[in-house]
Amino acid sequence: MMHVLGAGSLGLLWLARLQQAGQPCSLLVRNQATLEAWRTADNKLIFEQQGHQSQQRANVEVATTSDTPIQTLIVATKAHSTLAAVESVRHRLSTLSQILLLQNGLGAQQQVSHAFTEQRVLYASVTDGAWQPAPRHVIWAGQGTTLIGDPLNQRAPEWLKQLDSNAVQWQWDDNIVAVLWRKLAVNCAINPFTLLFDCVNGEVPNVAGSWLDECIAELQALLTSQAVPHLDDLPTQIYEVIRRTANNSSSMRQDMHAKRRTELDYILGYACRLAQHERIPTPALNRLLYATQRRLAELDLPVD
Ligand code: KPL
Numbered sequence: 001m002m003h004v005l006g007a008g009s010l011g012l013l014w015l016a017r018l019q020q021a022g023q024p025c026s027l028l029v030r031n032q033a034t035l036e037a038w039r040t041a042d043n044k045l046i047f048e049q050q051g052h053q054s055q056q057r058a059n060v061e062v063a064t065t066s067d068t069p070i071q072t073l074i075v076a077t078k079a080h081s082t083l084a085a086v087e088s089v090r091h092r093l094s095t096l097s098q099i100l101l102l103q104n105g106l107g108a109q110q111q112v113s114h115a116f117t118e119q120r121v122l123y124a125s126v127t128d129g130a131w132q133p134a135p136r137h138v139i140w141a142g143q144g145t146t147l148i149g150d151p152l153n154q155r156a157p158e159w160l161k162q163l164d165s166n167a168v169q170w171q172w173d174d175n176i177v178a179v180l181w182r183k184l185a186v187n188c189a190i191n192p193f194t195l196l197f198d199c200v201n202g203e204v205p206n207v208a209g210s211w212l213d214e215c216i217a218e219l220q221a222l223l224t225s226q227a228v229p230h231l232d233d234l235p236t237q238i239y240e241v242i243r244r245t246a247n248n249s250s251s252m253r254q255d256m257h258a259k260r261r262t263e264l265d266y267i268l269g270y271a272c273r274l275a276q277h278e279r280i281p282t283p284a285l286n287r288l289l290y291a292t293q294r295r296l297a298e299l300d301l302p303v304d
Pocket of ligand 1: 186187190191201241245248249250251252
């Protein structure tokens with residue numbers, strides 16, 4: 001039995017695909033009110049892909065009140081609520097439990113690794129696109145791949161085979177931290193600009209001008225300091241993502257429009273803090289962080 005923690009679009013996407021592949025799964029929700037809402041809706045989960053809708057029955061539990069042991073915990077919360085969410089099920093974990101973290105950015109993963117030294121903690125980089133038009137309804141908008149790895153460089157655990165590749169397209173990566181750094185660099189170069197200028201990804205080069213290239217050069221220097229390999233193609237990769245996702249509204253812009261807390265602090269905030277710590281000058285990134293935080297404050301949204 002796998003447990004999915006986090007009932008946002010990513011959590012529901014994992015739950016739906018795992019259940020569809022016949023994998024016993026339980027969704028862990030935050031409180032009784034959310035559980036009641038599921039019960040009222042007969043625990044029905046709507047999963048939509050390429051216009052095709054299917055319905056499933058979800059097995060839903062309140063994370064904190066149940067005490068059945070958790071063997072495999074898949075954490076699909078936003079970065080800023082990850083540590084508290086995993087702490088809320090600590091009493092259900094044993095030394096045999098394994099935790100798979102699906103968060104964006106960096107920082108949340110390290111917080112969990114430090115707090116849960118008795119469990120094996122794996123990190124993943126997810127590129128699927130998913131959104132929720134309504135509660136308990138998830139649309140799989142873009143198929144991506146999931147790279148999974150162990151920050152302590154151990155081999156892939158056996159249980160990952162249960163993520164039947166028909167359910168979740170995943171690959172093991174021996175340098176998952178480098179993968180997450182590259183993804184963070186892509187998100188640093190795109191997401192804050194889309195929030196600041198309230199634009200889709202494809203407009204970023206126009207609205208940001210040379211500021212974008214200055215940020216990319218600073219990100220290259222920062223990632224070099226973290227021993228991320230093959231950085232020559234980072235600018236090409238970033239421009240390629242902008243081209244491929246030109247009509248997308250970035251996750252940060254979506255959060256802003258929905259008046260939700262953004263993941264800025266775990267993306268650009270993390271990069272700027274680390275640069276300061278490593279004494280790498282990043283004036284363009286700092287200026288972007290400051291401008292984005294100011295915009296969030298104007299909108300009455302948390303700046304961290
Ligand atoms: O990952 C993304 C995000 O929106 O967070 C990008 C790559 C920018 C696609 O929208």
